[in-house]
Amino acid sequence: MVKSRLEAFSDGVIAIIITIMVLELKVPHGESLDALEPLIPVFLSYVLSFVYVGIYWNNHHHMLHAVRNVTGAILWANLHLLFWLSLFPFATGWMGENHFAAAPSALYGFVLLMAAIAYWVLQQLVIAAQGPDSLLKKAVGNDCKGKASPFFYLAAIAAAFWWQWISQCLYVLVALLWLVPDRRIERVLTGEES
Amino acid sequence: MVKSRLEAFSDGVIAIIITIMVLELKVPHGESLDALEPLIPVFLSYVLSFVYVGIYWNNHHHMLHAVRNVTGAILWANLHLLFWLSLFPFATGWMGENHFAAAPSALYGFVLLMAAIAYWVLQQLVIAAQGPDSLLKKAVGNDCKGKASPFFYLAAIAAAFWWQWISQCLYVLVALLWLVPDRRIERVLTGEES
Amino acid sequence: MVKSRLEAFSDGVIAIIITIMVLELKVPHGESLDALEPLIPVFLSYVLSFVYVGIYWNNHHHMLHAVRNVTGAILWANLHLLFWLSLFPFATGWMGENHFAAAPSALYGFVLLMAAIAYWVLQQLVIAAQGPDSLLKKAVGNDCKGKASPFFYLAAIAAAFWWQWISQCLYVLVALLWLVPDRRIERVLTGEES
Amino acid sequence: MVKSRLEAFSDGVIAIIITIMVLELKVPHGESLDALEPLIPVFLSYVLSFVYVGIYWNNHHHMLHAVRNVTGAILWANLHLLFWLSLFPFATGWMGENHFAAAPSALYGFVLLMAAIAYWVLQQLVIAAQGPDSLLKKAVGNDCKGKASPFFYLAAIAAAFWWQWISQCLYVLVALLWLVPDRRIERVLTGEES
Numbered sequence: 110m111v112k113s114r115l116e117a118f119s120d121g122v123i124a125i126i127i128t129i130m131v132l133e134l135k136v137p138h139g140e141s142l143d144a145l146e147p148l149i150p151v152f153l154s155y156v157l158s159f160v161y162v163g164i165y166w167n168n169h170h171h172m173l174h175a176v177r178n179v180t181g182a183i184l185w186a187n188l189h190l191l192f193w194l195s196l197f198p199f200a201t202g203w204m205g206e207n208h209f210a211a212a213p214s215a216l217y218g219f220v221l222l223m224a225a226i227a228y229w230v231l232q233q234l235v236i237a238a239q240g241p242d243s244l245l246k247k248a249v250g251n252d253c254k255g256k257a258s259p260f261f262y263l264a265a266i267a268a269a270f271w272w273q274w275i276s277q278c279l280y281v282l283v284a285l286l287w288l289v290p291d292r293r294i295e296r297v298l299t300g301e302e303s
Numbered sequence: 304m305v306k307s308r309l310e311a312f313s314d315g316v317i318a319i320i321i322t323i324m325v326l327e328l329k330v331p332h333g334e335s336l337d338a339l340e341p342l343i344p345v346f347l348s349y350v351l352s353f354v355y356v357g358i359y360w361n362n363h364h365h366m367l368h369a370v371r372n373v374t375g376a377i378l379w380a381n382l383h384l385l386f387w388l389s390l391f392p393f394a395t396g397w398m399g400e401n402h403f404a405a406a407p408s409a410l411y412g413f414v415l416l417m418a419a420i421a422y423w424v425l426q427q428l429v430i431a432a433q434g435p436d437s438l439l440k441k442a443v444g445n446d447c448k449g450k451a452s453p454f455f456y457l458a459a460i461a462a463a464f465w466w467q468w469i470s471q472c473l474y475v476l477v478a479l480l481w482l483v484p485d486r487r488i489e490r491v492l493t494g495e496e497s
Numbered sequence: 498m499v500k501s502r503l504e505a506f507s508d509g510v511i512a513i514i515i516t517i518m519v520l521e522l523k524v525p526h527g528e529s530l531d532a533l534e535p536l537i538p539v540f541l542s543y544v545l546s547f548v549y550v551g552i553y554w555n556n557h558h559h560m561l562h563a564v565r566n567v568t569g570a571i572l573w574a575n576l577h578l579l580f581w582l583s584l585f586p587f588a589t590g591w592m593g594e595n596h597f598a599a600a601p602s603a604l605y606g607f608v609l610l611m612a613a614i615a616y617w618v619l620q621q622l623v624i625a626a627q628g629p630d631s632l633l634k635k636a637v638g639n640d641c642k643g644k645a646s647p648f649f650y651l652a653a654i655a656a657a658f659w660w661q662w663i664s665q666c667l668y669v670l671v672a673l674l675w676l677v678p679d680r681r682i683e684r685v686l687t688g689e690e691s
Numbered sequence: 692m693v694k695s696r697l698e699a700f701s702d703g704v705i706a707i708i709i710t711i712m713v714l715e716l717k718v719p720h721g722e723s724l725d726a727l728e729p730l731i732p733v734f735l736s737y738v739l740s741f742v743y744v745g746i747y748w749n750n751h752h753h754m755l756h757a758v759r760n761v762t763g764a765i766l767w768a769n770l771h772l773l774f775w776l777s778l779f780p781f782a783t784g785w786m787g788e789n790h791f792a793a794a795p796s797a798l799y800g801f802v803l804l805m806a807a808i809a810y811w812v813l814q815q816l817v818i819a820a821q822g823p824d825s826l827l828k829k830a831v832g833n834d835c836k837g838k839a840s841p842f843f844y845l846a847a848i849a850a851a852f853w854w855q856w857i858s859q860c861l862y863v864l865v866a867l868l869w870l871v872p873d874r875r876i877e878r879v880l881t882g883e884e885s
Contacts, residue, residue, distance in 0.1 A: 114698055114752055116308055121509075121706030124315030128323065129710065131389045133718065136327065140401035145410070159389075163382045167375075170308055181749075185870075188745045195713045195741075207722035216727075288379075310502055315703075318509030322517065325583045330521065334595035339604075353583070357576045361569075364502055482573075504696055512703030516711065519777045524715065528789035533798075547777070551770045555763075558696055676767075 111179045115187060119169060122191045126198060127162045130155055133202035151205035154217075157280060158201040161221065164287045165194060165228070172235060175245040180238050186231040193224040214276050215269040221280070222262040229255060258283050305373045309381060313363060316385045320392060321356045324349055327396035345399035348411075351474060352395040355415065358481045359388060359422070369439040370429055377432060380425040387418040408463035408470050415474070416456040423449060452477050499567045503575060507557060510579045514586060515550045518543055521590035539593035542605075545668060546589040549609065552675045553582060553616070560623060563633040568626050574619040581612040602657035602664050609668070610650040617643060646671050693761045697769060701751060704773045708780060709744045712737055715784035733787035736799075739862060740783040743803065746869045747776060747810070754817060757827040762820055768813040775806040796858050797851040803862070804844040811837060840865050 134151055137144035169190075176183070200220040204213040232255070236243045249255070261283045265276035328345055331338035363384075370377070394414040398407040426449070430437045443449070455477045459470035522539055525532035557578075564571070588608040592601040620643070624631045637643070649671045653664035716733055719726035751772075758765070782802040786795040814837070818825045831837070843865045847858035 111752070111756065114702060117311060117699060118702045118706055118748065120308060120312045121315055121703055122710055124312055125319055125707055125710040127385075128316055128319040128389055129714065131393060132323065132326075132714075134390075134393050136393060136396040136400055138400075140404035140407060142406045142410075144406075156386075159382075159386055163379070166312065166382075167378055170305070174305065184749055185745070188741075188748075191709075192738075192741055195710055196716075199713060199716050199718060202718040206718055206720075210722040212724045212726075213722060216724075311505060314502060314506045315509055318506055319513055321579075322510055322513040322583055325587060326517065326520075328584075328587050330587060330590040330594055332594075334598035334601060336600045336604075338600075350580075353576075353580055357573070360506065360576075361572055364499070368499065505699060508696060508700045509703055512700055513707055515773075516704055516707040516777055519781060520711065520714075522778075522781050524781060524784040524788055526788075528792035528795060530794045530798075532794075544774075547770075547774055551767070554700065554770075555766055558693070558700075562693065 112173065112176055115179055115184065116170075116173055119173075119187060119191065120166075123162060123166045123169070123194065126194055127159060127166075130158055130162075130198040130201055133198060133205060150208045151202070154201045154205035154209070157284065158197050160284050160288065162194065162197060164284065165190075165224065168228070168287070172232060172245065175248065176235055176238070178238060180234070183231065183234050183238060186227070186234050190224065190227040190231050193220060193227050196220045197224075209273050209277055211270050211273055214273050215266045218262045218266040218269065218276060218280070221283075222259055222266070225255075225258050225262065254286055258286075306367065306370055309373055309378065310364075310367055313367075313381060313385065314360075317356060317360045317363070317388065320388055321353060321360075324352055324356075324392040324395055327392060327399060344402045345396070348395045348399035348403070351478065352391050354478050354482065356388065356391060358478065359384075359418070362422070362481070366426060366429060366439065369442065370432070372432060374428070374432055377425065377428050380421070380428050384418065384421040384425050387414060387421050390414045391418075403467050403471055405464050405467055408467050409460045412456045412460040412463065412470060412474070415477075416453055416460070419449075419452050419456065448480055452480075500561065500564055503567055503572065504558075504561055507561075507575060507579065508554075511550060511554045511557070511582065514582055515547060515554075518546055518550075518586040518589055521586060521593060538596045539590070542589045542593035542597070545672065546585050548672050548676065550582065550585060552672065553578075553612065556616070556675070560620060560633065563636065564623055564626070566626060568622070571619065571622050571626060574615070574622050578612065578615040578619050581608060581615050584608045585612075597661050597665055599658050599661055602661050603654045606650045606654040606657065606664060606668070609671075610647055610654070613643075613646050613650065642674055646674075694755065694758055697761055697766065698752075698755055701755075701769060701773065702748075705744060705748045705751070705776065708776055709741060709748075712740055712744075712780045712783055715780060715787060732790045733784070736783045736787035736791070739866065740779050742866050742870065744776065744779060746866065747772075747806065750810070750869075754814060754827065757830065758817055758820070760820060762816070765813065765816050765820060768809070768816050772806065772809040772813050775802060775809050778802045779806075791855050791859055793852050793855055796855050797848045800844045800848040800851065800858060800862070803865075804841055804848070807837075807840050807844065836868055840868075 134148060134155060137148060197220060200213070200217045204210075204217045207213045232245070232249065236246045236249075239245060261279050265279035268275040268279065328342060328349060331342060391414060394407070394411045398404075398411045401407045426439070426443065430440045430443075433439060455473050459473035462469040462473065522536060522543060525536060585608060588601070588605045592598075592605045595601045620633070620637065624634045624637075627633060649667050653667035656663040656667065716730060716737060719730060779802060782795070782799045786792075786799045789795045814827070814831065818828045818831075821827060843861050847861035850857040850861065
C-alpha cells in the first residue's frame with residue numbers, strides 16, 4: 110500500500126519534471142526555419158536532460174521493485190532525490206540558453222552530482238532496510254557505475270571553466286554508460302522469484 | 304507490477320502534455336470578443352493536437368494491454384515515443400501563432416512523423432517480446448493505417464512549402480482515419496479472453 | 498484494467514487543470530499588501546473554477562464507479578469532457594484579469610455549458626453501455642440538476658452583456674447546487690452491493 | 692476503490708504543486724555565476740516550501756492509510772486542503788522575489804495557517820467517520836504538534852511586520868518539528884495489523 114503510493118507520487122513528480130523541461134523551448138516569434146536556429150542548444154540540452162531523467166526513472170523503478178517495507182527515512186530520502194531532480198529544468202534551461210557557457214555547465218554538473226548522491230543515499234537506506242541478505246545489495250554488486258559517476262561529474266564541473274566542450278562530452282558519456290538498462294537488478298530479482 | 308508503473312508513468316506524461324498545450328492559448332489583454340480573434344488559429348491547432356494526443360493515448364493503452372512482460376528495450380522505446388509527444392506543445396504553439404505558415408506546418412508534420420515512427424518501433428518490440436504467436440501481431444494485422452500515416456505526413460511536409468492548406472487538410476484527414484478506435488486489438492483480445 | 502487506466506488518466510488531467518489554473522495568479526512585483534489588490538478578481542475566479550473542477554472530479558468519480566465495461570465511445574466522450582475542462586484555466590484567467598467584464602463572463606459561461614453537455618453525453622453513453630436495467634440510470638433518476646444547469650448557464654451568458662453581476666451570481670448558484678455531493682449514485686450503488 | 696482514487700488524485704495535485712513551485716526559479720539572462728545571486732532568496736523559499744509540501748504529502752499519506760470509508764464530506768475537506776496547498780507556489784514566489792519582505796512573509800504564514808486548519812478539519816472528519824474507537828484518534832493522541840503549529844504561524848504573521856527574520860525562523864522551526872515523520876500513526880496501525 111505505502112510502497113505503491115510512493116511509486117505513484119515519484120512517477121507523478123518525475124513525469125512532470127520531464128515534461129516541464131520542454132517549456133524552456135519557448136515558441137520563437139519568426140515563422141521561418143531560421144527562427145529555430147537559436148533554439149538548437151536549448152533543444153540539445155533538453156534531449157540530454159530527458160535522457161538523464163529517463164535513466165533516473167528507469168533505475169528508480171528497478172530499485173523500488175526491490176523494496177519490501179517503506180520506512181520514514183526512505184520516504185524522505187526519496188523526496189530528497191526528487192528535490193534535486195526538480196532542479197533539472199532550471200539547470201537545463203540556463204545551460205541551453207547560454208550555449209553551454211562555463212558557469213551554467215558547471216551548475217548542470219553540480220545538480221547531476223547532487224542527484225547522484227541523493228540516489229546513492231536512497232539506495233543505502235533501501236539496502237539497510239532489507240537487512241543482511243539484502244536482495245538489492247546483491248543486485249547492485251560492487252556498483253561501479255554508481256561509484257564512478259560522481260567523479261565524472263566532478264571532472265566535468267572543473268573542466269567547464271577551461272574547456273566547456275569536455276564537460277559536455279563527459280555528461281553525454283555518463284548518460285551513455287547508464288543507458289544500458291540496469292540488468293543486474295532485473296536478473297537477481299528474476300532469479301529470486303523463479 | 305513493472306507494467307502498471309509503465310502505464311502510470313506514460314499516462315502521467317501524456318496527461319501533462321495534453322494539458323500544457325493549452326498554456327499556449329495565452330489570455331488576451333483586451334476584454335472584448337475581438338481580442339479572441341487572433342487566438343483562433345492557436346485554438347484550432349490546439350484542437351488538432353488534442354485529438355492527436357488523444358489518439359496516441361487510446362492506442363498506447365490498447366497496445367500496452369497486450370504486453371505481458373516489459374523488457375528494458377520496451378521501456379526505452381516507450382520513453383522515445385514520449386519524447387516526440389513532448390514536442391507537440393512546442394510544434395502546436397509555433398504553428399498556431401504563425402497562422403499555419405510554411406515552416407511551422409512542416410515542423411508539425413515532422414514531429415507527427417517521428418512520433419509515428421517511435422510508435423511503430425515500440426509496437427515491433429512488443430510483438431518481438433511476445434514471440435511467434437504474438438497476440439498484438441494478430442490484432443494489428445497488416446496495419447494499413449500505421450503504414451500509410453508516415454507517407455501522409457511526408458506529403459504534408461512537402462506540401463507545407465507550396466500549399467499550406469493542403470498539409471493542414473492532410474493532418475486532419477489522418478486524425479480522422481485514426482479517430483475510429485482501434486477495434487482490431489480490442490476484438491482479438493476479447494476473443495482470446497473468452 | 499481498462500477502467501482503472503481511464504480513471505488514472507482522467508485524474509491526471511483534472512489534477513493538472515486544477516493546478517495550472519493557479520498559474521494565472523501571477524506573482525505581483527510590489528512587496529506591499531496593496532500589490533495584491535488587483536489580484537482579487539483573479540483570485541475569486543480561481544476559487545469559483547476550483548470549486549467547479551472539484552465538482553466535476555467528484556461526479557466523474559461517482560459516474561465511473563458505476564461503469565462496468567469501457568467502450569471506444571466512452572473513451573472519446575471522456576476525452577471530449579476533458580477537452581472542455583482544459584479550457585477552464587484560459588476562461589478563468591480571462592474573466593479574472595478583466596474584472597468580470599461582459600465578453601469574458603459570457604465565454605466562461607460558454608465553456609461551463611459545453612462541459613455540462615460533454616458530461617451529459619458521457620453519462621448517456623455509460624447508461625447505454627449498461628443496458629436496460631442500468632444502475633447509473635436508476636442512480637441519476639430524473640437528473641434535475643443536470644438538466645437545469647445548461648439553462649442557468651445560457652441565462653448567465655445572456656445576462657453577461659447587460660448585468661454582469663447577475664451572471665456571476667448564477668455561476669455561484671449552480672456551483673452551490675452541485676456542491677451537495679451526488680448522494681443518489683452513492684446510495685443506489687451501496688444498496689446494490691449490500 | 693473510492694479511496695485509491697482519492698489518493699491518486701491527491702498525489703497528482705501535490706506532485707504538480709511541488710513541481711510547479713520550481714517554475715518561480717526563472718532562468719537568469721546572464722551566464723556568470725553572479726547571475727544566480729538574486730535567485731538565492733527565491734531558491735531558499737523554494738527549499739522551505741518543498742519541505743512543507745513534502746511534510747503534507749507524508750502526513751496525508753499516513754492519514755489516508757487509516758481511512759476505511761470515504762464520505763462526501765471527506766472528499767470536500769480533502770479538496771479544501773488541496774486548495775490551500777495550491778496557493779503555496781504563489782506565496783512562495785512572492786516571498787522569494789521580495790527577499791522575505793513583511794507583507795509577503797505574512798501572506799506565506801497565512802497560507803500555512805489555512806492549510807494547517809484544512810488539514811485539521813480533514814483529520815476530524817476522518818476520525819468522526821471511523822466512529823468511537825477510531826484508530827486515527829488513538830494514533831494522533833493529544834496531537835501537540837497539530838495544535839501548536841497554528842499558534843507558531845500566527846506569531847510568525849505578527850512578527851513579519853516588525854522583525855521579518857523571526858517569522859522566517861519560526862517557519863523553519865515548525866518545518867523541523869514536523870520533519871520527524873509521524874511515527875505515531877505508523878506505530879498504532881502496525882500494532883493493529885499484527
